[in-house]
Amino acid sequence: MPTRNDARADRDFIAGLGKGLSVIECFDEENVSLGVSAVAARAKLSRAAARRCLLTLQRLGYAELDGGLYRLTPRVLRLGFAYIASNELPDLLQPHVDQLSGEIHESCSASILDGNEIVYIARAATKRIMTVALGIGARLPAHCTSMGRVLLAALDPAEAARRIAAAPRKAFTPHTVTRKEDLLQILQQVRQQGFCVIDQELEIGLVSIAVPIHNAAGKTVAALNIGTQSVRFAAADLPARFLARLKAAQKDLKPLINGPA
Amino acid sequence: MPTRNDARADRDFIAGLGKGLSVIECFDEENVSLGVSAVAARAKLSRAAARRCLLTLQRLGYAELDGGLYRLTPRVLRLGFAYIASNELPDLLQPHVDQLSGEIHESCSASILDGNEIVYIARAATKRIMTVALGIGARLPAHCTSMGRVLLAALDPAEAARRIAAAPRKAFTPHTVTRKEDLLQILQQVRQQGFCVIDQELEIGLVSIAVPIHNAAGKTVAALNIGTQSVRFAAADLPARFLARLKAAQKDLKPLINGPA
DNA sequence: CCGGATTGTGCGATAATCGCACATTCTTAG
DNA sequence: CTAAGAATGTGCGATTATCGCACAATCCGG
Missing domain, CATH: 1.10.10.10 (Winged helix-like DNA-binding domain superfamily/Winged helix DNA-binding domain)
Incomplete structure (x- = not known):
């Protein structure tokens, strides 16, 4: 120092x-x-x-x-857009997100990690499934979202632990996992299985599944998810239903993403 | 002064x-x-x-x-998002844009005017129809886009003339109208008929139609458009095909938009 | 191994920022 | 209708933070 x-x-x-x-x-x-x-x-x-x-x-x-x-x-949008334009990720991901959403008729998004929050960088919604509207640039806590956990799991475990410890870890629903130890264990599991399912931890009735998106070098640079309603699909059924498609997109994207991003 | x-x-x-x-x-x-x-x-x-x-x-x-x-x-996205979040327009428009795009299976966007440029504030694409990717915050010259002309037409004619005079007015294709007098006349027509059709003035093969979006007070605050390929629809057919839907959205949105925005 | 270019550092002078205190205007309440 | 309260706009002197030059260190390409 x-x-x-x-x-x-x-x-x-x-x-x-x-x-x-x-x-x-x-x-x-x-x-x-x-x-x-x-x-x-x-x-x-x-x-x-x-x-x-x-x-x-x-x-x-x-x-x-x-x-x-x-x-x-509207001019302030130039500032945020300076990032969007300077980063290839949003442009690369958006078409895939659009296509995936169109094929399966469910909402689909991509996000990156910023501190304890995930930031949406691409999104396609069939209809509004959440009470809150999530446009590009929207932020959500990482600890209770499928994409957030996937992104945290990709970090060095010590760093992930640090960010989880620093986060407020608000319980949005009775299902929200907030204990640090539990979250770390979940991260371990996510790391091993390569995807994450969330069952109504952010909002009652909302379930989602996410996979990491890697660059050509194999580093995780973003997460891709599908979100739907629990009345349509039980959380436990999400992998069987959507994991193959997410993995396909993951594979398609990997060679396209160059930079260290 | x-x-x-x-x-x-x-x-x-x-x-x-x-x-x-x-x-x-x-x-x-x-x-x-x-x-x-x-x-x-x-x-x-x-x-x-x-x-x-x-x-x-x-x-x-x-x-x-x-x-x-x-x-x-990604933190700079907070800046742009400060605008998105502080402005009700993007949130209000995005669901309509999504739905419209889903129904007609064509790309659909909403934008506002900033100087000589239009800025995308909502967007839903079926597939990528343009060579350039246009995410939220993307900017395009107003003079050669359907939404841009609709927004310019809503200004005080003198102000519109001023902005057109100040703009570079680059010709993107052989069809691009660049003469100031021609543009002013087109604006006059757009003002009267309440919509605007563009025939490959921004990119060869790309046609689009736009209508203004009004707030409850009747002031034009944004534009809504549908873009497609000229091989699928001739520009002249766009009004018959899509104008009714656009006008319906326009009518639905009007009472929802309060502020002077 | 050596130019060329770019980044990092130190420092004094200058001017730009600061925040107080007051005048003014607008809003709210009685 | 008037008065109190709150928020905005203004003036100004002091301070300190910003500026940009010139030099040292470093990186890159030939």
């Missing part, structure tokens, strides 16, 4: 950039338009700083002012 | 934030990983400033360093 480097890092840290980004992240579904004070409170900035950020974002076209309330503009 | 206000705006402009955002936007499909110098050149910053931004982004988890080259992390 080079204390010299840390000092350097502190010197070279642009405070204004960090503040501005937190300001952008202040906005969400429940906070479509925010005033200066609200932003300051949410981003933990002084009102003056929040105001400066907002003014700057407005001047750059990332936010607009409407009667004292600020709101984000 | 309050010259006093401008001075104030200049004072309150956080340079670091603007620089950081341009740095993020440096990354795209052809530039997945960039070095400090490359970023500096692209964002038109001094190397020192670019380096500081990169370091800051890395510390905040928006970028990662891999052997001298920086790359964006």
Whole structure:
């Protein structure tokens, strides 16, 4: 730990950039338009700083002012899109997700891991099966989702344990597994069998199955899943019903994915 | 023009934030990983400033360093998602887009206008019909797309003329209309008939039809389109084939969309 | 083994950011 | 209708964080 480097890092840290980004992240579904004070409170900035950020974002076209309330503009999509476009994964996966969903008439998604959360990078839904809508960029806790467990299982076990320990591990339903030891054991099992089935741990009535997606070098870079309703398929029946198709997609994709991603 | 206000705006402009955002936007499909110098050149910053931004982004988890080259992390999706989540439109539109696409077995998308470009906010594809992949957040010039013309037609005519004049108006195919006067006349027609058909102006073999989506107050806030291949449907047949469905969706959505968006 | 290019570092000067305190406007309640 | 409360916009001096140059270290290609 080079204390010299840390000092350097502190010197070279642009405070204004960090503040501005937190300001952008202040906005969400429940906070479509925010005033200066609200932003300051949410981003933990002084009102003056929040105001400066907002003014700057407005001047750059990332936010607009409407009667004292600020709101984000479509331009911020450029930022997220900078990632989507710079990463081949979403483009590669989306067609497969579309096709898979079309063939089996069930919802199908792909996601990657970011900390303790999975992030949707491709998605195709037959109809809305969950109460929450999950578009590209949506986040869900990793510990209680089929894709999340597949992705955690692909990590170094110590790292996986660390992330699980750090996660809130909220119980969304009575079925949600939240004990750290249980989760680690499940991860072990997922690692061995090469897929993961979730039985109503995120939402009652929702079951899903996921497999890892590997790049050409064999590293897990994403997860692919099929989600459906428990009234249509019992969780125990998912492997027999869908695993072959998921494995086929997994195999098709592997040679197409180059980078270390 | 309050010259006093401008001075104030200049004072309150956080340079670091603007620089950081341009740095993020440096990354795209052809530039997945960039070095400090490359970023500096692209964002038109001094190397020192670019380096500081990169370091800051890395510390905040928006970028990662891999052997001298920086790359964006999935975390930047949070930024774009701040917009998606804060705007009801994508969530409202996506299910309709999915359903429409499922029913008619053609690709279906929704987009909004940002300057001279349309931005995809919802999408469902049967198979990949275009050479380019268009995910959420993808941008296309407004002047030569069906949704773009519908959205431009909804603007104040003077404003539409201004944006068209400002746009590059590249001719993607021999069919692309690029003359300003012709485009304005087409807009007039679109405004009257309430929809727009494009015949291979963006890509040879690609035809599409779009209608505006209105909010409850009657203001156009998005566009909805169906795209297919000219070998399957002639452009002239699109209205008879698809307009009724699009209009139905338009009508269904209108009462659901509240805000001034 | 040696250019050429790129990255990392140190440092002083400058100017940009900060946040307080006040004036102003808008909203809410009585 | 008026007054209290809250939130926004403004001015300004001090501080400190940002800037970019110039040099050292490193990587890459010939």
